[in-house]
């Protein structure tokens with residue numbers, strides 16, 4: 001579903017991503033962990049084209065976003081981007097739109113379906129995240145956990161093939177993380193393909209099929225949760241995991 005090869009990215013001449021390679025298979029849940037500043041968000045942002053990479057290849061569902069450092073045509077890129085749903089740390093809901101309007105905006109603009117079908121899907125997805133009674137609320141009236149569940153439902157409206165999560169619970173009070181992680185676990189059970197940047201090691205252990213450990217712009221090691229958490233090979237991984 002996703003293949004990243006030899007991806008490099010510098011900011012102001014400083015290498016931030018140093019030629020990384022990894023893949024996410026269909027129906028797989030992959031957790032991307034690592035210290036702050038290791039480049040995890042930059043990778044996710046590159047996948048959704050909020051950052052441009054300097055070199056390498058990114059393939060999404062068999063099509064290239066970028067190949068040998070050269071980006072695909074804008075029209076192709078737009079098509080490829082529709083396959084991705086992204087959930088940010090800080091929700092990024094439109095404050096002036098209701099929950100329903102937040103969910104319906106992108107599919108309506110993209111003319112993904114009829115208005116009735118979009119509206120029906122909106123109700124179904126809000127039910128799925130337990131917020132069917134907040135259809136007409138504005139984001140300011142919701143708790144952080146509710147906002148993040150709305151953000152997940154909004155990303156699902158476009159029927160993505162791959163969901164990307166960038167530390168979805170790290171801006172939440174501890175008592176609100178559970179409700180968001182439950183929604184993500186449900187998605188994983190339904191075989192949604194997911195790449196999750198997270199500091200929630202318990203979640204990674206329980207839900208991920210594979211865990212990738214990143215440090216200083218490099219992938220240090222990857223493996224099943226058992227391999228990585230119980231028997232890390234590299235000193236850098238051991239040092240990082242000791243903090244948890």
Ligand SMILES: Nc1ncnc2c1ncn2[C@@H]1O[C@H](COP(=O)(O)OP(=O)(O)OP(=O)(O)O)[C@@H](O)[C@H]1O
Pocket residue numbers: 011012016034035036037038039040041042043
């Ligand atoms: N737009 C930018 N301009 C300059 N430097 C940037 C920019 N975006 C990120 N960086 C730098 O790139 C490095 C990697 O940042 P990134 O946010 O990808 O790390 P991260 O692993 O996601 O960290 P965190 O867990 O804190 O979110 C950091 O040193 C950061 O300061």
